[in-house]
Amino acid sequence: QVQLVESGGGVVQPGRSLRLSCAASGFSFSSYAMYWARHVPGKGLEWVAVISFDGINKYYPDSVKGRFTISKDNSRNTLYLEMNSLKPDDTAVYYCARESPPKFWDYWGQGTLVTVSS
Amino acid sequence: EIVMTQSPATLSVSPGEGATLSCRASQSVSSNLAWYQQKPGQAPRLLIYGASTRATGIPARFSGSGSGTEFTLTISSLQSEDFAVYYCQQYNHWWTFGQGTKVEIK
Numbered sequence A: 001q002v003q004l005v006e007s008g009g010g011v012v013q014p015g016r017s018l019r020l021s022c023a024a025s026g027f028s029f030s031s032y033a034m035y036w037a038r039h040v041p042g043k044g045l046e047w048v049a050v051i052s053f054d055g056i057n058k059y060y061p062d063s064v065k066g067r068f069t070i071s072k073d074n075s076r077n078t079l080y081l082e083m084n085s086l087k088p089d090d091t092a093v094y095y096c097a098r099e100s101p102p103k104f105w106d107y108w109g110q111g112t113l114v115t116v117s118s
Numbered sequence B: 001e002i003v004m005t006q007s008p009a010t011l012s013v014s015p016g017e018g019a020t021l022s023c024r025a026s027q028s029v030s031s032n033l034a035w036y037q038q039k040p041g042q043a044p045r046l047l048i049y050g051a052s053t054r055a056t057g058i059p060a061r062f063s064g065s066g067s068g069t070e071f072t073l074t075i076s077s078l079q080s081e082d083f084a085v086y087y088c089q090q091y092n093h094w095w096t097f098g099q100g101t102k103v104e105i106k
Helices: none
Strands: A003-007 A010-012 A018-025 A034-039 A045-051 A068-073 A078-083 A092-100 A104-108 A112-116 B004-007 B010-013 B019-025 B033-038 B045-049 B062-067 B070-075 B085-090 B101-105
Touching: A003 A092, A018 A034, A018 A092, A018 A112, A034 A068, A034 A078, A034 A104, A045 A068, A045 A078, A045 A092, A078 A092, A104 B033, A104 B045, B004 B085, B010 B019, B019 B033, B019 B085, B019 B101, B033 B062, B045 B062, B070 B085
Parallel strands: A010 A112, B010 B101
Antiparallel strands: A003 A018, A018 A078, A034 A045, A034 A092, A068 A078, A092 A104, A092 A112, B004 B019, B019 B070, B033 B045, B033 B085, B062 B070, B085 B101
């Protein structure tokens, strides 16, 4: 069955970097676009990044553009999110998700908590 | 950005009763709307896509309707496992989510 397992969360100081991973199994990872989203405590869900199936096309909302980078290693069935210049507002549970055409998300991981605090 | 507004924030329902959850978009999203269920500590679960199509394995007591800017998720007879938070998501222009409706036991 489809499984997505995030890792790499933790406590980090403002201005520092962190890399999240999402290990995928149970499907042909190289055939799917993938997403990162986050859930800020007390607020809603926010889309953070999307990458095309082949890793070529990447898009971000303005809130993270220039600071976050999404990538996928199809040989390792793993999705990544490199987060730089972290701010306290980036504190959230981060989820990876798989795209089902035409662009909704059919499977999500359980999330990994990122806390940005001094 | 398309803003998604869900109502009510909390819905108190007795097991066996029905529940109606609403989601409104700030501009038309056609039928490009999905509903998700999330329980504490678990991954969100896709319930409905295309505003009204149930995802694989989703019980028939869940139904979605609407198009344009007004959408509804109906749970016909709540089971114990249905008490959770429900989110709507538009995927017509990028992706945005509602704030969620918590369905709690009355």
